[in-house]
Amino acid sequence: MKTDLTLYDRTLTLFRYPKRNNETLQAWDAGDEYLIQHVEEMGLPQGQHIVVLNDNFGALSCWLSDKHHVTMVSDSFIVQQATQTNLADNDCNPVSFATSLEAIPANVDLVIMQIPRNNRYLTWQLAQLRKTLPSHVPVIAVNKAKEIHSSTLKLFEKYLGETKTSLAWKKHRLVLSQANSPQAIEVEPFTVWSVDEHNMTLKNHANVYSGESLDQGARFILQNLPTGDTYKHAIDLGCGNGVLSVKLAQLNPKLNITSVDESFMAVESAKQNLLDNVGNSERFHCIANNCLDGMPAASYDLVVCNPPFHQQQAVTDHIAWQMFCDAKHVLSTGGQLLVIGNRHLGYDIKLKRLFGQSNVSVVSVNKKFVILQATK
Known part of the structure; x- marks a missing residue:
């Protein structure tokens, strides 16, 4: 795995976050290199104020900070930690x-x-740029050439302004735009929809996973959440819009719930959905974090988790493993981890390795998903 980004006789040593032994994934891509080269060739005077949106792990911000004032805007707690x-x-x-x-x-x-x-998140960002930027400020974006469709360029033109593209380089292409569309189009901060069978209405910020409907995994685990007064302190790990937190709160009126996600938009959505569907309560806490970093050991008796299997655009299972390890750390003896995943992901093998063969059981299974319970 390459860790040194070298351009223009300058080298940065860059890592993903959290740093792992035997890391196989690089902390930057050819799109980062293309953007850096393009900005260098622009010949900007030193001390410019550059806003960097959606930096992967800080490569762009680190490079540009050498000569310019940089503001990095990100929805990812992990990306901010990586950049720092x-x-x-x-x-x-x-x-x-x-x-x-x-x-x-x-x-x-x-x-x-x-x-x-x-695209919901892209639309939100373009609308915010159009609302703020003077028309002379360039906006330079990058993606893999195969991911830049005519529909992508139409979003730039509609919500931002005049747009053109560069030649492809290392399978990436630049999108060059100006904030000069005839008028700014207001984009609502939330997408709102109802889950009638569970008596809830959900608000979802633009970058929240499954932001327009209930995904199949969440729908399945909602039917299998515990109820009653068995548990006192629970964590919804990777909470997304907080749909599991809301259901847990409805089923367990005395339960203290901590909703955790690495997306700032997800955390804010969960907070809003708990407020709207259950009410304001001191028993709810919503925080942005890298899994359960810094949370006290042996302090919770329930963790529910619907793990992601990608980081940025890379498919990986290390996040699920970190979630399982962190859950075991914060669970008290007899505490339980409830996990849902696609059947082919083999979470049962990982959980048995971590919690012990006899401490992992199947709660429910259908054609696509399996719900597992691991007891500490």
């Missing part, structure tokens, strides 16, 4: 950090961005 670590490891100048829920900063000279896979 890579900045420190490379003795880079500090950068400013903002979440995707905050307004685009004023007095910007240039915006560069990795184009997100989620």
Whole structure:
């Protein structure tokens, strides 16, 4: 795995976060290199204010901080931690950090961005840029050439302004745009929809997984959540919009629930959905974190989890493994981890290795998913 990004006789040593032994995935891609080269060739005077959207693990922010003032805007707690670590490891100048829920900063000279896979999130970001930027400020975006469709360019033109593309380089292409569309189009911060069979209405910020309907895995585990007063302190790990937190709160009126996700938009959505569907309560806590970093050991008796199997655009199972390990750490003796996953992912093998063969059982199974319970 390559860790040194070398361009223009300068080298950055970059790692993903959290740093793992035997890491196989690189902390930057050819799109980052293309953007860096393009900005260098622009010949900008030093001290420009550059906003970086959707930096992968801080490669763009680290590089540009050498000569410019950088504000990194990201929806990812993990990306912000990665950037801070890579900045420190490379003795880079500090950068400013903002979440995707905050307004685009004023007095910007240039915006560069990795184009997100989620078109709802892309639309939100373009609308925010159009609302804030003067028309002379360039917006330079990048993605794999095969992912830049005519529909992608139409979003740029509709919500931002005049748009063109570059030649392809290492299978990536730049999108060059200006914030000069005839008028700014207002985009609602939430997508709202109901889950009638569970008596709830959900609000979803633009970058929240399954933001327009209930995904099949969540629908299945909702039918198998515990009820009553058996548990006192629960964690919804990788909470997304908080649908499992809401259902747990409805089924267990005395349960203290901590909803955790690495997406700032997910955490805010979960907080709003608990408020709307259950009410304001001191027993609910919603936090952005890298899994369960820093949370006290042996302090919870239930963790529910619907693990992701990708990080950024890379398919990986290390996040699920970290979630399982962290869950075991925070569970008290006799505490239980409830996990749902696609049957082919083999979570039962991982859980038996971690919790012990006799401490893992199947709660329910259908053609696509299996729900597993592991007891500490």
